[in-house]
Amino acid sequence: AAASADKLAHVTILATGGTIAGSGATSTTTVGYTAATVGVDRLIQAVPELAKVAQVKGEQVFQIASENMSNEHWLTLAKRVNTLLAQPDVDGIVITHGTDTLEETAYFLDLVVKSKKPVVLVGAMRPGTALSADGPINLYNAVLLAASQDAVGKGVLVALNDQIHAARDVTKTNTSTLDSFKTPELGMLGYIQGNKPYFYHVSTRKHTVDTEFDISKLDALPQVDIVYGYANMGPAALNAVVASGAKGVIHAGVGDGSLAGKVLPALKAARQQGVLIVRASRVGQGIVARNGEANDDELDFVAADTLNPQKARILLMLALTRSTDSKEIQHMFYRY
Numbered sequence: 134a135a136a137s138a139d140k141l142a143h144v145t146i147l148a149t150g151g152t153i154a155g156s157g158a159t160s161t162t163t164v165g166y167t168a169a170t171v172g173v174d175r176l177i178q179a180v181p182e183l184a185k186v187a188q189v190k191g192e193q194v195f196q197i198a199s200e201n202m203s204n205e206h207w208l209t210l211a212k213r214v215n216t217l218l219a220q221p222d223v224d225g226i227v228i229t230h231g232t233d234t235l236e237e238t239a240y241f242l243d244l245v246v247k248s249k250k251p252v253v254l255v256g257a258m259r260p261g262t263a264l265s266a267d268g269p270i271n272l273y274n275a276v277l278l279a280a281s282q283d284a285v286g287k288g289v290l291v292a293l294n295d296q297i298h299a300a301r302d303v304t305k306t307n308t309s310t311l312d313s314f315k316t317p318e319l320g321m322l323g324y325i326q327g328n329k330p331y332f333y334h335v336s337t338r339k340h341t342v343d344t345e346f347d348i349s350k351l352d353a354l355p356q357v358d359i360v361y362g363y364a365n366m367g368p369a370a371l372n373a374v375v376a377s378g379a380k381g382v383i384h385a386g387v388g389d390g391s392l393a394g395k396v397l398p399a400l401k402a403a404r405q406q407g408v409l410i411v412r413a414s415r416v417g418q419g420i421v422a423r424n425g426e427a428n429d430d431e432l433d434f435v436a437a438d439t440l441n442p443q444k445a446r447i448l449l450m451l452a453l454t455r456s457t458d459s460k461e462i463q464h465m466f467y468r469y
């Protein structure tokens with residue numbers, strides 16, 4: 134339906150870099166290109182169809198490959214999002230982002246954005262110079278979604294490959310294919326098709342306006358690192374992150390978050406020094422249950438529930454801005 138321009142929603146595109154802003158040497162270069170080379174104005178110009186679905190403005194917030202995303206970038210981005218969404222003339226926000234850490238930025242924003250207005254993260258698996266580049270259609274769909282009343286109050290959304298996902302549950306599942314972003318078991322939220330979003334699910338976990346987290350006065354986050362589980366694992370990596378000042382550690386354990394006998398004493402020692410320990414799983418799907426593979430009550434550890442390790446890290450950083458009590462933090466892992 135052709136709405137007149139002044140009736141269209143106002144959507145601001147915040148560009149941060151990534152492959153969606155990348156360019157390669159030839160049209161068949163789909164790996165080995167350079168990420169984060171194209172500015173937001175050119176991204177917008179490349180999709181004139183955007184003008185049919187929203188009144189679009191662009192802002193270049195960063196120009197980085199998303200493997201370089203940091204806590205400080207997140208705080209800057211989240212503050213900008215909150216400032217913009219507080220303005221009556223902004224109806225929704227699209228964030229263009231590299232895909233490597235897109236799910237992390239999305240979940241961080243899901244926990245700290247203080248607005249019900251749509252926030253949609255989008256990226257691309259192929260650079261803009263490639264045959265069948267996915268960036269333009271993904272950007273179009275993301276703007277359409279951010280302009281839609283249907284997206285209000287749903288938390289931070291991720292839109293790629295014609296699909297809509299919830300920030301908490303989506304993950305990058307493939308290094309290079311166009312259908313990399315999936316919500317394997319908990320279920321994606323819907324599709325974008327024929328210029329319309331279709332929603333089928335909503336997340337039951339609290340987000341945005343219903344969280345307790347306030348980053349407006351923060352300029353740093355507590356150090357939380359991840360240690361990865363494997364056969365023959367020893368305590369070296371754990372001891373190194375604790376020595377480097379970690380306030381919390383995500384143990385990405387094997388299976389349902391089991392702890393190897395050779396690592397357990399170092400985990401206990403870290404906890405005794407005040408380091409918060411969260412048991413997650415490297416498997417990436419399923420529940421890591423409290424008092425399941427380990428006696429969390431006795432060890433004073435926290436179980437990650439269904440959060441993958443990289444998302445558990447984000448929740449633990451924010452949790453540590455509110456509390457150092459493991460029971461309180463465990464409740465946050467059930468709430469968010």
Ligand SMILES: NC(=O)C[C@H](N)C(=O)O
Nearest residue numbers: 151152198199231232233
């Ligand atoms: N597809 C991509 O966007 C990957 C790129 N390395 C990034 O995350 O910035």
